[in-house]
Amino acid sequence: MATSEDPNLREAEQAFIERWHDNAYGCYSSGHKFCREVCPVMSVTRNEDHTPTAFHANVVAMEKGLLSVEDVADDYVHCTQCGACELRCPNTLMVGDFYRARTETVKVVRAMRALMVEKGLDPEQWRLWNRLTDELKNEPVLGLEGDQPSGQEHVRDWADGLEIPVGGETLMFVDCEAAFYRTSIPRATAQLLQLAGVEFGLMREQWCCGGPAAEMGYVEQSRRFAEHNVADWRAVGAKRIIAIEPHDYVHFTEDYPAYFGENFEFEIVQIVDLLAELIRDGRLQLVHPIERVATYHDPCRLNKRKGIHEAPREILRAIPGLDFRDVDRVTQWAYCSGGGGGLPIEKPEITAAISRRRLERASELDVDMLVSACVWSERPLSAAGEAAGIEVRDIVELVAESAGIDVGGSAGA
Amino acid sequence: MSLAAPTIDSGVLDELRAILGEDGAVLTGRSARLNRARVPAPFPVHRWAEHVPDVVVLPRTAQQVSEIVKLANRQRIPVVPRAGGTGLADGAVPLRGGILLDVKRMDQIKEIDMADRTVTVGPGINMQTLNRRLKRYGVMYPDDPASYACSLVGGRIGTSGFSLLGGRYGHTRDLVISFEIVLPTGEIIEVGDGGARKVRKSSTGYHLKQLFMGHQGTLGVVTEATLELVPRAETEFAAFFLFQDYDTAHRTFGELARSGLATLAGVVIFDPEKVAYLRRDDEAYLSQPEWVHAVTAASLYGTRVEVEAASKVVMALGRSLGGKYIGDEISSGDWAARHDRYANPLHGRASDGQVVPMSWHCEDAALPYSQLPAVQREWHAIAARYVSKYEIFDDWGMFAYTNGAHKPWGDVLVEIDMGLWEERLDEDGWRAFVSLKREIAQAALDHGGSLTACHGSTREGDAELVPIEMGASWEVVKQIKRTLDPLNIMNPGKQMLDEAYADQETTA
Numbered sequence: 001m002a003t004s005e006d007p008n009l010r011e012a013e014q015a016f017i018e019r020w021h022d023n024a025y026g027c028y029s030s031g032h033k034f035c036r037e038v039c040p041v042m043s044v045t046r047n048e049d050h051t052p053t054a055f056h057a058n059v060v061a062m063e064k065g066l067l068s069v070e071d072v073a074d075d076y077v078h079c080t081q082c083g084a085c086e087l088r089c090p091n092t093l094m095v096g097d098f099y100r101a102r103t104e105t106v107k108v109v110r111a112m113r114a115l116m117v118e119k120g121l122d123p124e125q126w127r128l129w130n131r132l133t134d135e136l137k138n139e140p141v142l143g144l145e146g147d148q149p150s151g152q153e154h155v156r157d158w159a160d161g162l163e164i165p166v167g168g169e170t171l172m173f174v175d176c177e178a179a180f181y182r183t184s185i186p187r188a189t190a191q192l193l194q195l196a197g198v199e200f201g202l203m204r205e206q207w208c209c210g211g212p213a214a215e216m217g218y219v220e221q222s223r224r225f226a227e228h229n230v231a232d233w234r235a236v237g238a239k240r241i242i243a244i245e246p247h248d249y250v251h252f253t254e255d256y257p258a259y260f261g262e263n264f265e266f267e268i269v270q271i272v273d274l275l276a277e278l279i280r281d282g283r284l285q286l287v288h289p290i291e292r293v294a295t296y297h298d299p300c301r302l303n304k305r306k307g308i309h310e311a312p313r314e315i316l317r318a319i320p321g322l323d324f325r326d327v328d329r330v331t332q333w334a335y336c337s338g339g340g341g342g343l344p345i346e347k348p349e350i351t352a353a354i355s356r357r358r359l360e361r362a363s364e365l366d367v368d369m370l371v372s373a374c375v376w377s378e379r380p381l382s383a384a385g386e387a388a389g390i391e392v393r394d395i396v397e398l399v400a401e402s403a404g405i406d407v408g409g410s411a412g413a
Numbered sequence: 414m415s416l417a418a419p420t421i422d423s424g425v426l427d428e429l430r431a432i433l434g435e436d437g438a439v440l441t442g443r444s445a446r447l448n449r450a451r452v453p454a455p456f457p458v459h460r461w462a463e464h465v466p467d468v469v470v471l472p473r474t475a476q477q478v479s480e481i482v483k484l485a486n487r488q489r490i491p492v493v494p495r496a497g498g499t500g501l502a503d504g505a506v507p508l509r510g511g512i513l514l515d516v517k518r519m520d521q522i523k524e525i526d527m528a529d530r531t532v533t534v535g536p537g538i539n540m541q542t543l544n545r546r547l548k549r550y551g552v553m554y555p556d557d558p559a560s561y562a563c564s565l566v567g568g569r570i571g572t573s574g575f576s577l578l579g580g581r582y583g584h585t586r587d588l589v590i591s592f593e594i595v596l597p598t599g600e601i602i603e604v605g606d607g608g609a610r611k612v613r614k615s616s617t618g619y620h621l622k623q624l625f626m627g628h629q630g631t632l633g634v635v636t637e638a639t640l641e642l643v644p645r646a647e648t649e650f651a652a653f654f655l656f657q658d659y660d661t662a663h664r665t666f667g668e669l670a671r672s673g674l675a676t677l678a679g680v681v682i683f684d685p686e687k688v689a690y691l692r693r694d695d696e697a698y699l700s701q702p703e704w705v706h707a708v709t710a711a712s713l714y715g716t717r718v719e720v721e722a723a724s725k726v727v728m729a730l731g732r733s734l735g736g737k738y739i740g741d742e743i744s745s746g747d748w749a750a751r752h753d754r755y756a757n758p759l760h761g762r763a764s765d766g767q768v769v770p771m772s773w774h775c776e777d778a779a780l781p782y783s784q785l786p787a788v789q790r791e792w793h794a795i796a797a798r799y800v801s802k803y804e805i806f807d808d809w810g811m812f813a814y815t816n817g818a819h820k821p822w823g824d825v826l827v828e829i830d831m832g833l834w835e836e837r838l839d840e841d842g843w844r845a846f847v848s849l850k851r852e853i854a855q856a857a858l859d860h861g862g863s864l865t866a867c868h869g870s871t872r873e874g875d876a877e878l879v880p881i882e883m884g885a886s887w888e889v890v891k892q893i894k895r896t897l898d899p900l901n902i903m904n905p906g907k908q909m910l911d912e913a914y915a916d917q918e919t920t921a
Contacts (some may be wrong), residue, residue: 066415
């Protein structure tokens with residue numbers, strides 16, 4: 001077995017084992033693998049090394065001296081951090097309330113990835129991606145090479161002609177994929193908010209939220225980005241942040257409070273919750289029929305991680321003309337696009353296969369449209385949708401269309 | 414503890430890679446091997462390294478499996494098949510290293526035949542996943558074990574599994590119409606009731622399907638199965654009845670089992686220790702009054718017109734000896750939770766009452782219905798001795814279920830659930846566990862039972878008793894094993910089958 005010679009790294013490994021020991025034994029003692037068949041990565045690779053069960057058993061094996069970080073580094077790349085395994089775990093389901101127990105797997109994966117970064121065992125593509133993110137202050141979503149428009153001078157290009165002020169009590173936070181790749185989403189969002197009379201502004205200098213870095217194990221970078229963004233929010237007196245994207249929402253409601261503790265004073269609003277409210281209150285009128293047959297893709301971070309599944313369904317049912325064929329949220333625990341957790345950066349072929357499977361499920365419903373609410377899911381789903389003859393749209397784009405807005409921007413390459 | 418380097422030479426690994434023909438299908442890494450060394454059954458964690466295979470292969474076709482097995486014969490390397498790895502005995506646990514053949518990539522649905530009501534699948538598919546695909550056709554594959562969400566078809570055949578709906582629809586042995594199996598020498602054959610793939614009843618030849626059903630990986634590797642499709646049940650009904658004592662609950666169990674209702678999926682009985690255990694820790698039972706010491710439950714599946722009428726009979730029989738109905742909400746809720754309640758390590762308590770993560774040991778047996786009360790007392794007496802002597806056991810009580818497919822009245826699947834604190838396990842503790850298993854198994858035999866109804870007797874503890882249960886037929890079993898697997902390649906060391914090779918040198 002390879003062991004680290006550097007005492008600091010050995011200490012980090014030991015701290016990891018101690019931190020996750022009880023959680024790991026809760027799974028190891030059960031070993032029933034109810035999580036396996038809802039895991040999107042496992043469903044594609046069918047390799048037991050990629051199961052949540054293995055992720056926990058490895059902690060026990062490390063404690064016994066049977067495994068080192070080197071042995072398992074590649075295994076822990078195989079996770080989208082969708083959270084399905086935690087929901088399906090019998091420990092969570094059957095005794096979660098009684099013992100206040102919840103099997104935590106996403107955090108174990110993130111902690112292992114942080115160890116991998118510390119030990120220089122992080123995968124090459126992640127290293128490059130995060131280095132470029134650090135340089136650009138946004139993720140290199142348009143490509144790792146060449147001179148695509150990126151960086152601070154282009155971070156608000158998507159808003160051309162929309163006359164959105166900078167600063168204010170409410171800020172709209174636009175994640176990197178939306179700001180640079182699928183600009184139709186922030187444009188649709190901004191125009192809907194303007195139409196409904198919601199006052200909002202943009203950040204003075206918006207950096208990446210830092211969430212992807214945290215998911216891939218680059219903890220220090222994630223925190224540095226968070227500190228920049230929070231300083232920017234405070235500088236303009238912001239009180240409320242609209243997250244137009246589920247990954248940001250998770251990051252702002254879980255990681256930021258963990259970074260800043262009680263000093264994190266911001267209200268975080270998810271866009272689907274806000275849009276559902278605006279439609280319910282009559283501040284947005286959806287009058288233009290959309291004569292399509294559609295099903296909804298529950299983004300993992302909304303449905304599985306944050307329990308947000310009602311609002312998007314309420315919105316879709318409010319769109320006139322739409323034949324909405326729903327699949328319940330629990331069945332969708334097993335669905336994913338494969339777009340999260342850094343997977344498409346390092347293992348794009350697995351992401352593509354996960355999206356293909358998702359589109360197979362949609363095809364069974366005889367729909368011509370798959371609606372998502374997560375921009376990161378939409379690129380791989382669109383690629384799979386093209387082959388399946390199913391268009392992939394973002395829910396905000398659809399709402400804007402039904403509200404009569406000529407959105408503009410780009411729906412991706 | 415350290416992990417020995419694989420003993421398989423690089424030439425064999427190259428041959429395996431050539432057979433598999435894709436990247437990532439031949440795994441030699443430590444985590445790949447360590448994570449295929451155990452199943453949910455209690456595991457000698459202190460001897461983990463001894464159960465690690467030398468190499469893991471992930472085939473996609475029967476042809477690949479055949480070539481791997483032929484290579485293993487040429488090189489005299491053990492082969493251990495593994496499907497879900499969710500068994501409660503050790504069928505999928507390697508005892509002598511070798512090639513671990515993981516069939517999870519063989520998970521395709523190959524044909525849905527709505528005319529002849531069959532579905533043909535690879536052994537790596539899970540039943541819940543399959544049923545989600547089948548739903549839109551209005552049919553289901555009703556093999557419904559506690560591990561419904563995680564066990565795979567290959568493992569169900571390998572163990573000859575028990576279905577919680579077996580009284581109504583049959584168990585795995587009844588629901589698998591035919592299957593393809595790669596023999597221990599590499600030939601690919603199809604076995605059924607006769608030779609036809611989609612025929613349920615035949616008088617041709619020998620009924621080889623049942624020979625290979627429950628093979629525990631010792632007679633080959635299943636590579637495809639043709640399964641029964643039944644109409645999705647229009648409705649289901651479950652009723653739980655409360656009792657002051659076990660004997661009345663047992664007699665009520667008998668009344669329900671003998672009801673003759675064709676829609677009866679099964680009858681279950683919870684003994685006083687099980688009720689106490691659930692009351693101790695389980696939310697759903699906290700509200701039950703103190704006088705409750707046993708529970709009997711029955712479930713019905715079928716068309717509305719059948720189930721509604723039958724439910725009245727169940728309610729009358731359940732109350733006929735004084736049982737008190739638990740109420741609709743808990744009845745339907747507890748029945749719906751039948752899969753999840755089993756996998757629950759957090760229920761373990763050390764002797765001082767401290768909650769500790771315990772692994773679940775489920776010792777099962779098949780018994781004549783009449784013997785259940787006596788065995789219930791004996792098993793708990795055995796368990797009590799071990800609980801008091803060792804700090805690592807906890808008695809979680811017993812369940813019993815009607816066992817016969819379509820004939821639920823004669824015998825029962827009985828299980829005692831015990832917690833085992835693996836984290837504290839040393840060799841003494843492990844020996845105690847093995848001894849506990851053996852005593853429990855012996856008691857089942859003493860009462861005219863069979864060692865196992867559904868898990869298999871694949872490891873130390875009860876494996877030694879297999880020849881005793883089989884009696885004179887053990888000679889035939891050994892002859893079959895040696896004829897089909899002349900070099901003892903397939904899953905060696907299980908079920909005392911090494912005795913078949915007592916006079917020859919094999920891989921062992």
